[in-house]
Amino acid sequence: xxxxxxxxxxxxxxxxxxxxxxxxxxxxxxxxxxxxxxxxxxxxxxxxxxxxxxxxxxxxxxxxxxxxxxxxxxxxxxxxxxxxxxxxxxxxxxxxxxxxxxxxxxxxxxxxxxxxxxxxxxxxxxxxxxxxxxxxxxxxxxxxxxxxxxxxxxxxxxxxxxxxxxxxxxxxxxxxxxxxxxxxxxxxxxxxxxxxxxxxxxxxxxxxxxxxxxxxxxxxxxxxxxxxxxxxxxxxxxxxxxxxxxxxxxxxxxxxxxxxxxx
Amino acid sequence: xxxxxxxxxxxxxxxxxxxxxxxxxxxxxxxxxxxxxxxxxxxxxxxxxxxxxxxxxxxxxxxxxxxxxxxxxxxxxxxxxxxxxxxxxxxxxxxxxxxxxxxxxxxxxxxxxxxxxxxxxxxxxxxxxxxxxxxxxxxxxxxxxxxxxxxxxxxxxxxxxxxxxxxxxxxxxxxxxxxxxxxxxxxxxxxxxxxxxxxxxxx
Numbered sequence: 519x520x521x522x523x524x525x526x527x528x529x530x531x532x533x534x535x536x537x538x539x540x541x542x543x544x545x546x547x548x549x550x551x552x553x554x555x556x557x558x559x560x561x562x563x564x565x566x567x568x569x570x571x572x573x574x575x576x577x578x579x580x581x582x583x584x585x586x587x588x589x590x591x592x593x594x595x596x597x598x599x600x601x602x603x604x605x606x607x608x609x610x611x612x613x614x615x616x617x618x619x620x621x622x623x624x625x626x627x628x629x630x631x632x633x634x635x636x637x638x639x640x641x642x643x644x645x646x647x648x649x650x651x652x653x654x655x656x657x658x659x660x661x662x663x664x665x666x667x668x669x670x671x672x673x674x675x676x677x678x679x680x681x682x683x684x685x686x687x688x689x690x691x692x693x694x695x696x697x698x699x700x701x702x703x704x705x706x707x708x709x710x711x712x713x714x715x716x717x718x719x720x721x722x723x724x725x726x727x728x729x730x731x732x733x734x735x736x737x738x739x740x741x742x743x744x745x746x747x748x749x750x751x752x753x754x755x756x757x758x759x760x761x762x763x764x765x766x767x768x769x770x771x772x773x774x775x776x777x778x779x780x781x
Numbered sequence: 782x783x784x785x786x787x788x789x790x791x792x793x794x795x796x797x798x799x800x801x802x803x804x805x806x807x808x809x810x811x812x813x814x815x816x817x818x819x820x821x822x823x824x825x826x827x828x829x830x831x832x833x834x835x836x837x838x839x840x841x842x843x844x845x846x847x848x849x850x851x852x853x854x855x856x857x858x859x860x861x862x863x864x865x866x867x868x869x870x871x872x873x874x875x876x877x878x879x880x881x882x883x884x885x886x887x888x889x890x891x892x893x894x895x896x897x898x899x900x901x902x903x904x905x906x907x908x909x910x911x912x913x914x915x916x917x918x919x920x921x922x923x924x925x926x927x928x929x930x931x932x933x934x935x936x937x938x939x940x941x942x943x944x945x946x947x948x949x950x951x952x953x954x955x956x957x958x959x960x961x962x963x964x965x966x967x968x969x970x971x972x973x974x975x976x977x978x979x980x981x982x983x984x
Contacts, residue, residue, distance in 0.1 A: 688828045688841050
């Protein structure tokens with residue numbers, strides 16, 4: 519209880535330090551690195567195993583490595599944003615992939631689990647990048663700035679290839695299982711509304727709460743092929759992803775702003 | 782005169798190339814010879830993740846294999862130098878040749894697996910069933926004859942090692958039973974190495 523009151527007092531003191539009747543000059547340029555959580559609002563699934571080879575349904579901590587908003591007019595401006603998903607989602611998909619492969623093949627074949635960076639094409643792609651431009655309209659209300667936006671950009675979603683040579687139990691036979699795709703990355707158009715609320719600590723610095731709701735086409739394709747290495751006979755199955763993905767993101771940012779100096 | 786100069790330059794190109802790629806600091810390697818002398822056979826059980834020597838003479842016929850071990854020995858002879866101008870070690874990488882090298886005096890020119898009892902209705906005792914066996918390497922099953930197309934190995938200072946081939950029975954007989962096999966290895970100098978396996982029950 520004592521700690522609670524001490525924290526409250528410290529927050530109050532901080533607020534009094536930074537507050538005041540000062541009038542803030544509107545930002546003309548805003549830099550905003552931040553961190554948030556990226557969450558798909560729906561799932562596009564075609565095959566449990568190939569679902570792990572694409573980051574289409576990935577969720578996790580997203581780093582907004584770069585964001586710069588420029589306001590040529592006091593209210594109207596645009597923002598360039600660059601955001602990436604952390605690599606931890608690759609580890610989770612890799613574990614799920616190994617479990618599903620073991621369940622599917624383990625009874626009849628010896629399956630060796632793979633690590634995220636072990637394959638003949640590319641590692642489990644996890645760094646889903648989103649880059650684009652938004653049109654912003656800024657409402658300055660003293661310390662608080664409300665910025666609704668509309669975003670247009672590109673999201674790059676990784677796709678992995680895998681191949682496994684598996685020995686059949688109680689047999690000399692060997693089976694080659696391949697999951698192949700034409701592209702390591704898919705660049706998809708992404709768009710949607712977003713909003714930021716900035717609390718200005720002083721003339722230059724502030725903190726922001728950001729939220730967005732984007733959508734993009736769910737495009738991916740894989741080919742599964744099983745080849746009996748003795749007879750060389752093979753069976754192929756295509757898996758094509760389609761539909762629309764909806765993604766939400768909520769995060770916090772540190773704002774560094776520059777204002778026009780009064781003459 | 783110009784023509785003579787061009788001809789002289791062309792004739793000297795191989796010499797210059799050899800000098801260019803020679804490493805002055807490399808010692809001449811000692812070239813020795815080895816010969817193929819013995820043949821040993823073991824039954825393999827490939828039921829598991831990799832083939833092992835069968836602990837008992839009962840193996841699933843779909844998982845049966847034959848380990849063919851060709852023993853090699855060094856000879857008293859040295860191999861003659863083959864470099865035309867200068868020792869052909871490569872200067873740019875300064876990768877000198879191994880100081881001691883064992884080259885083959887003879888090579889394997891033929892390899893057969895003969896069944897000593899009736900294998901199936903089409904292969905009575907004494908039949909050549911080599912084609913029923915394959916080697917697996919580099920994601921591909923190859924005929925035993927495929928080994929013959931590869932160059933015989935050159936060993937270095939670690940010494941001469943045995944040549945080991947794991948021949949897997951890819952087309953077993955339909956019925957189970959007891960079997961024995963004889964392997965015949967033809968060598969380039971006219972010798973034939975041959976030996977027989979013990980009895981194995983293919984389940």
